[in-house]
Amino acid sequence: MSQISEPTQNNADPIKFLDSIENHKHIVMFYEEPEWAQTIGFEFLKNGLEKGEHCIYAMMDDIEIVKENMSDYGIDVDKFLNNNLLHIYKIPDSYDYSKDPIEEAKKFWKKVMSDTIPPLRIFSTFTRELHQKDAIECQTRIEEYLDSQFDKIQGTWICPYNVTNIESGNRFKWIKKLISSHKSVIFAPSMEQGTAFDL
Amino acid sequence: MSLHQIISQYGFVPLLENPEKKLAEFLRTSLEKRLSKTLVDELISNYIQKTNKSADEILLNPELFSKAIEELFGEKVSKLILKLIQEDLFENGMSDSADNSIKKILDEIRKNSVLEFIQKIKGHEHIAFFWANNDLRRYLFSEFFKNAKSVKGFISMEGLDDATPYITYDELFSNKSDSIEKEKDLIISTHKKNTTSFPTLLGGDNCDRWFEEGLGHDFLKLEKYVDKFLENESISCICGYNELFLSNGEHIGEILSSHKYVILDNPLMIYKRREK
Structure with missing residues (x-):
C-alpha cells in the first residue's frame, strides 16, 4: 500500500491530484454536486485523450447529453469517438439485484473493454440507486472484486458516488466499505472544493 | 479522571466566548469544504447522540473531534484531514503556523478567553x-x-x-x-x-x-x-x-x-x- 500523500494544498485539490497521477489507481470519489463530479470526470478524461489514452465514460446518464456536456467542456467528442479513443456507455437504468452482481458486471465490462487498448482512464459506477440497500450492497461487492483484480486493469478508474444518495441509515458503513476497496479517495463536495489523497 | 471531566459530570460546560464559537464554526465549514456537508452533519449528529454533547462542544474538543473523524476514515486519513484543517486555520489567520494543532490553537483561544473574562468582569x-x-x-x-x-x-x-x-x-x-x-x-x-x-x-x-x-x-x-x-x-x-x-x-x-x-x-x- 502506498504512503499517504504529503498533505499540502497543492495535491489535496481533486483536479491537481488527478493531474499528478502517474501509476494506475482505483479511486473512489464522493460528491454532492453532480456538475462538479462531472467536471472532475471530464478533466480526467480530457487529459487522457490528449495523451492518446483510451478513455471510458460509463454512467447512467443519457449518452447524447453526455456528448453535449463533454463538447461544452472543450472535449472534441467527434474526433475522439472517430479515432476510437473515447468510449461512452450508458449503464442500464434498472438492474435485477437477484442476479450475481459480479458476474453481471464482468459481462458488461468484458464488452466495454474489448474495444480498448491500455493504459485506460475510466469514469464509471455501476448503479445510481445507492439509497437502496440491495443496490449499494451489490455495488460494494463489485468494488471489492474490482479492487482485488485491479492489477489486471492497466489504467486509472474513478468510481463516483453521490454521498447524499447513499442509504442514509447506514451511510457511514457503506462509505467505510467503499474506502476500504480503493487505493485513493477524492472528496468533491461542491464546485472547486474538496480533498484528495492516497490511502 | 481529570478535573475537566469531573466538573462536566457536575453540569459545568465550557463557557464559549465569541472566539471559540468562531473557531467551532470555522472547523465545521472547513470540514464541509473538504469532505461534504452531508457527511459532516451526520458525523456530528452521530456524536451528539453518542456523547450527549452539543455540536460546538464536540468541535471544540480536539480529542472527540479527531476520534469522530478517525472512526469514519481510519487513522491515516483522519491525520491528513486534521493537517489540512490546520493549513486552513493558518491560511485564514486563525493560527500563526500551519503546524499548530487544533488543540494548541484552542488552548491559546481559551487562555485568552479566561483572561478577557476576568479582566472585563x-x-x-x-x-x-x-x-x-x-x-x-x-x-x-x-x-x-x-x-x-x-x-x-x-x-x-x-x-x-x-x-x-x-x-x-x-x-x-x-x-x-x-x-x-x-x-x-x-x-x-x-x-x-x-x-x-x-x-x-x-x-x-x-x-x-x-x-x-x-x-x-x-x-x-x-x-x-x-x-x-x-x-x-x-x-x-x-x-x-x-x-x-x-x-x-x-x-x-x-x-x-x-x-x-x-x-x-x-x-x-x-x-x-x-x-x-
Missing part, C-alpha cells in the same frame, strides 16, 4: 479557581486585580504587589473562633467602600487552608452565603483552591454547588454551570 460572578501551580495562581490573580476600577479585597498566602492590599491566611486564622466572621466583615466592609459603578473585586488564593484549619464545614456554609449575596451585589469573587486538595474528591461537589463559574488549568479554561 461585570459583577455578580462567584468563581472557583482550581490552580495547579503557583505561577498560574499568581498570574491569574494579578490579571484579575490589575485593572480594578473600584475597591479590592484579597486574602492571600503571600500577596501580589503594592497595589493590591491583602491579609494573610495566618492573620485570618489567628483566632479561629472568629475567622468566619472576620472574612464576612472583610467582604461587607470592602464592598461598602465601593462608590463606583464597577464591581468590587474579591479573592482568596488558597481556600483549602480553611479545611486544613478544621474550619471546612463552616467555610462551605460561607461559600453558599457569598454565592447568594453576590446575586444582588455588584461583586466579583475568585476563590482559589489548590488542585491537590481536591484530588480525593471529598469536597468538590459542595464547592462546585456554590459557584457559577469554574476556572481550571491544563488546559486553562473557564466553565459555567449549565442553565437548568
Whole structure:
C-alpha cells in the first residue's frame, strides 16, 4: 500500500491530484454536486485523450447529453469517438439485484473493454440507486472484486458516488466499505472544493 | 479522571466566548469544504447522540473531534484531514503556523478567553479557581486585580504587589473562633467602600487552608452565603483552591454547588454551570 500523500494544498485539490497521477489507481470519489463530479470526470478524461489514452465514460446518464456536456467542456467528442479513443456507455437504468452482481458486471465490462487498448482512464459506477440497500450492497461487492483484480486493469478508474444518495441509515458503513476497496479517495463536495489523497 | 471531566459530570460546560464559537464554526465549514456537508452533519449528529454533547462542544474538543473523524476514515486519513484543517486555520489567520494543532490553537483561544473574562468582569460572578501551580495562581490573580476600577479585597498566602492590599491566611486564622466572621466583615466592609459603578473585586488564593484549619464545614456554609449575596451585589469573587486538595474528591461537589463559574488549568479554561 502506498504512503499517504504529503498533505499540502497543492495535491489535496481533486483536479491537481488527478493531474499528478502517474501509476494506475482505483479511486473512489464522493460528491454532492453532480456538475462538479462531472467536471472532475471530464478533466480526467480530457487529459487522457490528449495523451492518446483510451478513455471510458460509463454512467447512467443519457449518452447524447453526455456528448453535449463533454463538447461544452472543450472535449472534441467527434474526433475522439472517430479515432476510437473515447468510449461512452450508458449503464442500464434498472438492474435485477437477484442476479450475481459480479458476474453481471464482468459481462458488461468484458464488452466495454474489448474495444480498448491500455493504459485506460475510466469514469464509471455501476448503479445510481445507492439509497437502496440491495443496490449499494451489490455495488460494494463489485468494488471489492474490482479492487482485488485491479492489477489486471492497466489504467486509472474513478468510481463516483453521490454521498447524499447513499442509504442514509447506514451511510457511514457503506462509505467505510467503499474506502476500504480503493487505493485513493477524492472528496468533491461542491464546485472547486474538496480533498484528495492516497490511502 | 481529570478535573475537566469531573466538573462536566457536575453540569459545568465550557463557557464559549465569541472566539471559540468562531473557531467551532470555522472547523465545521472547513470540514464541509473538504469532505461534504452531508457527511459532516451526520458525523456530528452521530456524536451528539453518542456523547450527549452539543455540536460546538464536540468541535471544540480536539480529542472527540479527531476520534469522530478517525472512526469514519481510519487513522491515516483522519491525520491528513486534521493537517489540512490546520493549513486552513493558518491560511485564514486563525493560527500563526500551519503546524499548530487544533488543540494548541484552542488552548491559546481559551487562555485568552479566561483572561478577557476576568479582566472585563461585570459583577455578580462567584468563581472557583482550581490552580495547579503557583505561577498560574499568581498570574491569574494579578490579571484579575490589575485593572480594578473600584475597591479590592484579597486574602492571600503571600500577596501580589503594592497595589493590591491583602491579609494573610495566618492573620485570618489567628483566632479561629472568629475567622468566619472576620472574612464576612472583610467582604461587607470592602464592598461598602465601593462608590463606583464597577464591581468590587474579591479573592482568596488558597481556600483549602480553611479545611486544613478544621474550619471546612463552616467555610462551605460561607461559600453558599457569598454565592447568594453576590446575586444582588455588584461583586466579583475568585476563590482559589489548590488542585491537590481536591484530588480525593471529598469536597468538590459542595464547592462546585456554590459557584457559577469554574476556572481550571491544563488546559486553562473557564466553565459555567449549565442553565437548568
